[in-house]
Structures are given as C-alpha cells and as structure tokens.
Amino acid sequence: MVSVIFGIFIVIGVVFSICTGRVEVLNNQILQGASEGIQLLFSMLPVLVLWTGVMKIAEESGMLKQFAKFVQPFLCKLFPSLKKEDPALTFIASNIAANALGLGSAATPFGLKAMASLQENNPKKDEATEAMVTFLVLNTAGVTIIPTTVIALRMSYGSANPAEIVLTSLLATFCSSFAGFLLDYILRKRKRR
Amino acid sequence: MRLVSIFIIPIFVVGVILYGFFHKIDLYEAFLRGAKEGLVMTFQIAPAVIAMVFATNLFLNSNFLSWFFQFLEPVLTFFHAPMEILPMAFVRPISGTASLAILNNILRHFGPDSFVGRLASTLQGCTDTTIYVLALYFGSIHVKKTGHALAVGLFADFIGIIASFLIVSFFF
Known part of the structure; x- marks a missing residue:
C-alpha cells in the first residue's frame, strides 16, 4: 500500500510536470528531494531523542504501568465481551498508555500481545x-497526549509557540475516537439482531 | 488555552522526573538509555523519510492536485478550507511518513503559525496510520475477515479531519 503511494507520487509528479x-x-527537485529528507530528519532528531530519554524514565x-x-x-466498559481478569485487557491498557505518552515503539509489542x-x-x-475490532478502532485513533514529532517540526520552522497544537490535537483525537466507538457500537448491535 | 499548551510539556517533564526520583531509579542512566533508543529509531526511519520526501516533493510541486481537485475548490472555498490540506487528509491513514513529508512541505511554504500550518499539525497529531496498523495487527495473528474494522477506522479518520478543521478555526 505504501509502495503504491510512493510509485504513484513519483509517476504522476514527473508525468504531470512534463505535460505542463x-x-x-524537475531535475532540481529530484536532486533536492534527498537533501530535504535529511533536513527533515535532523529537525526532528533533537526533540525525539530528548523525548525518548524522558519517556524511558517514565517507563x-x-x-507507565501506573x-x-x-x-x-474504563476499558472494561468498552470491551463488554471480555472478562475483567482477562490478560488481554492488561495488554490493551499498556498499549493505550504507551501510545498516549508518545512511546510508539513500546506500544506495538503490547498491541501484538493483546x-x-x-x-x-x-x-x-x-x-x-x-473485541479485536474495538481494540483496533481505539488503536488507530492514536490517542497521543504530546505529539513530539509535530512539535519538533514546528519548532524548526520558527513557530512562536510550537506546542500550541497540543490541545487542538487532543480534542480532535477525542472527537474521532468517540465517532469510531459510536459507529463500532452501532454496527455491533445491528449484527446481533 | 494558550496557558494549557505552554505548561503541558514542562509540567509533564517535571512530573516524570519527580516520579522517577521518588521511585529511586537512576534518572540519568535511564535517560541515556532512552535517548540512545531514540537515536537508533531516527536512523531506522531515515530511509523511509528520504524516500517519501522525495516522492511527495515531486508530486506536490507538479501542481497535479490543484488541477485534479478543481471540482472540489468551490466547496472548499465555501467553508474557507485551504486546498493544501487535501493531499495530507488522503495520505494520513495510509502512510505516516508520507503525511509527515506533506506536513513538512506545508510548514515550509506557509509557516507553522498560519492557519494551514496549524491545521496540518493538528491533523498529523490527531490520528494514527489506520491502514498500516490494521495490516500489522491483523496480519500478526492471521485474521483475514476483519469485520467492520477498516470502515470504522476510516470513518473515525474522516471525523478527525472535520473536527481538526472546526477546532483549529475555533481556537485560532
């Protein structure tokens, strides 16, 4: 899927530029692309490294466990088909907690175990x-309290307040997660009938 | 609103440090271990980032989008929504790196404190890469019939895009 996007972007980009x-x-852009990629990486690097350091302390x-x-x-309510002592719930909770704190790399192993x-x-x-479907709806919503990469990028482009999007992102995540749950709930009820 | 976003990071960091301090762990060593992981992680994603920046640059600079989405323009203008956000909204559920590359492009051209800049930042932060996550998690346990997971995931993303637009318009 990603390779489709990659291919389509390049082919359309080149063909359309030639047509117009x-x-x-074009030549300039092809050569510049790589150096811009490196610039992007280096603008994210400091904040990312700092943040993974801080979060390691939390872990x-x-x-994180706390x-x-x-x-x-709260999760028990969202997963009525699971018993309270189901080990999957613990994994799901750890996955959500790690995601929320921006520990993407720590979240995935918990998610796979769940x-x-x-x-x-x-x-x-x-x-x-x-339960699987509900868990993935929760996971794809990607509830993140502090989106570090975005803040890092904004900082490198000289934003007056790089962190000002923290609250807007949180509210938007809340809306999309809620919409996801609602639809999941409705579809589940309908299927049972 | 401004106060919350200014204080959230400092308070969070101090909270983590104090928590670690009272639980008697070696703060400095833990930080170094984590920072090293972050460094390794950044280099691991480097090839993907370079590839996607290269591809999205070619695509965005070809002006293909403004030609292709001409028919949508009246709708977007009516809602005062910027055209530049469209490619990001489409790519976000499929590839996190591609949407990061588009965000980078938007921030460079319009500035991080412009309306589009704030909207794109919010969009990148508000959702995860739905299709990738579904493929990874269902693939790991060989589940083929995924029920309504994809439909619900994409619906949630769509609501997220609309919510981002409304919230950013309201706050700034």
Whole structure:
C-alpha cells in the first residue's frame, strides 16, 4: 500500500510536470528531494531523542504501568465481551498508555500481545472478534497526549509557540475516537439482531 | 488555552522526573538509555523519510492536485478550507511518513503559525496510520475477515479531519 503511494507520487509528479511544460524544475527537485529528507530528519532528531530519554524514565520508574492501571477500569466498559481478569485487557491498557505518552515503539509489542491473547479465545481463527475490532478502532485513533514529532517540526520552522497544537490535537483525537466507538457500537448491535 | 499548551510539556517533564526520583531509579542512566533508543529509531526511519520526501516533493510541486481537485475548490472555498490540506487528509491513514513529508512541505511554504500550518499539525497529531496498523495487527495473528474494522477506522479518520478543521478555526 505504501509502495503504491510512493510509485504513484513519483509517476504522476514527473508525468504531470512534463505535460505542463515544467521540465526544467524537475531535475532540481529530484536532486533536492534527498537533501530535504535529511533536513527533515535532523529537525526532528533533537526533540525525539530528548523525548525518548524522558519517556524511558517514565517507563523504568513504573509510571507507565501506573497509567495503564488507571485506564483499565474504563476499558472494561468498552470491551463488554471480555472478562475483567482477562490478560488481554492488561495488554490493551499498556498499549493505550504507551501510545498516549508518545512511546510508539513500546506500544506495538503490547498491541501484538493483546491481539495474540484475544486470538486464543477466538472460536473462528480467521475471523476478527468484536473485541479485536474495538481494540483496533481505539488503536488507530492514536490517542497521543504530546505529539513530539509535530512539535519538533514546528519548532524548526520558527513557530512562536510550537506546542500550541497540543490541545487542538487532543480534542480532535477525542472527537474521532468517540465517532469510531459510536459507529463500532452501532454496527455491533445491528449484527446481533 | 494558550496557558494549557505552554505548561503541558514542562509540567509533564517535571512530573516524570519527580516520579522517577521518588521511585529511586537512576534518572540519568535511564535517560541515556532512552535517548540512545531514540537515536537508533531516527536512523531506522531515515530511509523511509528520504524516500517519501522525495516522492511527495515531486508530486506536490507538479501542481497535479490543484488541477485534479478543481471540482472540489468551490466547496472548499465555501467553508474557507485551504486546498493544501487535501493531499495530507488522503495520505494520513495510509502512510505516516508520507503525511509527515506533506506536513513538512506545508510548514515550509506557509509557516507553522498560519492557519494551514496549524491545521496540518493538528491533523498529523490527531490520528494514527489506520491502514498500516490494521495490516500489522491483523496480519500478526492471521485474521483475514476483519469485520467492520477498516470502515470504522476510516470513518473515525474522516471525523478527525472535520473536527481538526472546526477546532483549529475555533481556537485560532
């Protein structure tokens, strides 16, 4: 899927530039593309490194676990098909907590464990259970408290207040997650009938 | 609103440090371990970032979008929505790196404190790469029939785009 985007972008970009008679800029752009990629990386690097450092402290001190414990009771309501002591719930909570704190790389292993754990109690192994679908709706919504990469980029382009989008992102995430849950809930109810 | 976004990071950092301090872990060593992970991570994504910046630059600078989406322009102008956000909205659920490259482009051309800049920043922060996440998680346990997961995920993204637009218009 990503490789389709990559291919389409290049082919359309080149063909359309030629058709509209802008060939002379093409050469420049092809050569510039790589150096701009490096610039982008280097503008993100400092904040990313700093942040993963801070978050490692949160992880090793048990703050992450504490946070996961805090969200778990709310999760029981969202996953009516799971029992309270289901180990999958713990993994789901850890995944959500890590995602929320911007620890994407720590979140994925928890997410995969949650899926494996849900799969154990799945009667039809090639079909998604209700809980799986709800979990992925929650996960794709990507609830992040502090979007570090975006802040880093804004900073490198000289924003007066790079972090001003923290609250707008949070509110937008909240809206989209809520919409996702609502639709998931409605579709689930309808299927049962 | 301004106060919240100014204070959220400093308070968060101090909170993490204090929590670590009272739980008696080696703060400095933990920080260094994490920072090293971040460094490795950045170099791991480097090839993908360079590839996507290269591809999106060619695509965006060809003016293909403004030609292709001409029919949408009256609708967007009616809502005072900037045209430049369209490619990002389309690419966001499929590739995080491609949308990051588009965000980079928007911030450079219009500035981070412009309306489009703020909108694009909010959009990048508000959702995850739906299609990628679904493929990864369902693929890991060999589930083929994914029910309504994709439809709901994309619907949520769509609501996220609209919500971002309304919220950014309201706040700034």
